[in-house]
Amino acid sequence: MKSLPVRKAAGFLLAALACSVLPVQAAQLVRVGAAHFPPYTIRPENGADTGLLPQLVEALNRLQGDYQFVLVPTSIPRRFGDFEQGRIDMAIFENPEWGWKDIPHTSVDMGLEDAEIFVAQQAPGRQQNYFADLGGKRLALYSGYHYEFANFNADPKYLAQNYNATLTYSHDSNLLMVLRGRADIALVTRSYLSDYLLRNEKVRGELLVSQRIDQIYHHYAILRPVAPITGEAFGKLLQGLRDNGEMLKIFDPYKIAVVPVPHP
Structure with a gap:
C-alpha cells in the first residue's frame, strides 16, 4: 500500500483533531x-x-x-x-x-x-352588590394595566377623569388605600391577592372580595x-x-x- 506524503498525512491528522474538539452548537x-x-x-x-x-x-x-x-x-x-x-x-x-x-x-x-377581581373594605351591611356599580366610587388601580371595565383603555388621564381612579405601581399600596379608607375599591389579580393574604393573614377579615370578575387573564x-x-x-x-x-x-x-x- 502506497503511503501518504508526510505533509498530507499531517493535514488529515490536524483536521481530525479539529473535528474532535469542535464545541457543540451553542444554544x-x-x-x-x-x-x-x-x-x-x-x-x-x-x-x-x-x-x-x-x-x-x-x-x-x-x-x-x-x-x-x-x-x-x-x-x-x-x-x-x-x-x-x-x-x-x-x-x-x-x-x-x-x-x-x-x-x-x-x-x-x-x-x-388568572382573574382581575374587585376588593373593598368590609363594612356593616356591605355585600356583593357593592361592586355592581362603580359610579361615584374611588378606585385604586395599577398604572399601565388594561381593565375590561374601562374598555382596556390604560390612559391615566382617562381613568382618573372617568373613573375617579388613583394609579400606583403597587398592589400593596392599593390594598392599603382600601384598608385605610382612602379608596373604595382596588382591583388586583386573584393570584396576587392569594399571595397577599398569605403574607398578611390578619387583614383577611377586613377585606370584602368580589365575586364579580373584571376580566379573565x-x-x-x-x-x-x-x-x-x-x-x-x-x-x-x-x-x-x-x-x-x-x-x-x-x-x-x-x-x-x-x-x-x-x-x-
Missing part, C-alpha cells in the same frame, strides 16, 4: 421581557430572580438545551418599544388585546388563567416574527412542562389555573 439565546407584574415578575430591574416568570424560565432551560432563555428587565409601558426594537424577543403573560394589535407578532396560548406569549424560536417550537416546550408537571407545580399555589390548550 440560541431567547430574550424574555421581564416587567414588574407581581406575582409573575417582581422588580426585575433590581436583579433579583423572584416571581413566577424566573421559575418558568428556569424550568424551560432545564427541559432542553436548544434554547437559552434569559430575562431582560423592561417595564409595563416600555415593553412595546423594547419588543419592536428587538431588545426583547418575547413577552410572556400577555394578551393580544393589551396594545399588541398593531405590532407584528405571533401569539402562543400558554394555557394559564388568559395568558399568551407574544413573540417577534424574527425571534430565535418559533411559536410552534415554544408551544411544544410549554407542553413539555405540562407533561412533566412543572406548570402545575409553579402556578397552582397561586390559584392560577392550568387549562387545556386547544390544538390548532
Whole structure:
C-alpha cells in the first residue's frame, strides 16, 4: 500500500483533531421581557430572580438545551418599544388585546388563567352588590394595566377623569388605600391577592372580595416574527412542562389555573 506524503498525512491528522474538539452548537439565546407584574415578575430591574416568570424560565432551560432563555428587565409601558426594537424577543403573560394589535407578532396560548377581581373594605351591611356599580366610587388601580371595565383603555388621564381612579405601581399600596379608607375599591389579580393574604393573614377579615370578575387573564406569549424560536417550537416546550408537571407545580399555589390548550 502506497503511503501518504508526510505533509498530507499531517493535514488529515490536524483536521481530525479539529473535528474532535469542535464545541457543540451553542444554544440560541431567547430574550424574555421581564416587567414588574407581581406575582409573575417582581422588580426585575433590581436583579433579583423572584416571581413566577424566573421559575418558568428556569424550568424551560432545564427541559432542553436548544434554547437559552434569559430575562431582560423592561417595564409595563416600555415593553412595546423594547419588543419592536428587538431588545426583547418575547413577552410572556400577555394578551393580544393589551396594545399588541398593531405590532407584528405571533401569539402562543400558554394555557394559564388568572382573574382581575374587585376588593373593598368590609363594612356593616356591605355585600356583593357593592361592586355592581362603580359610579361615584374611588378606585385604586395599577398604572399601565388594561381593565375590561374601562374598555382596556390604560390612559391615566382617562381613568382618573372617568373613573375617579388613583394609579400606583403597587398592589400593596392599593390594598392599603382600601384598608385605610382612602379608596373604595382596588382591583388586583386573584393570584396576587392569594399571595397577599398569605403574607398578611390578619387583614383577611377586613377585606370584602368580589365575586364579580373584571376580566379573565388568559395568558399568551407574544413573540417577534424574527425571534430565535418559533411559536410552534415554544408551544411544544410549554407542553413539555405540562407533561412533566412543572406548570402545575409553579402556578397552582397561586390559584392560577392550568387549562387545556386547544390544538390548532
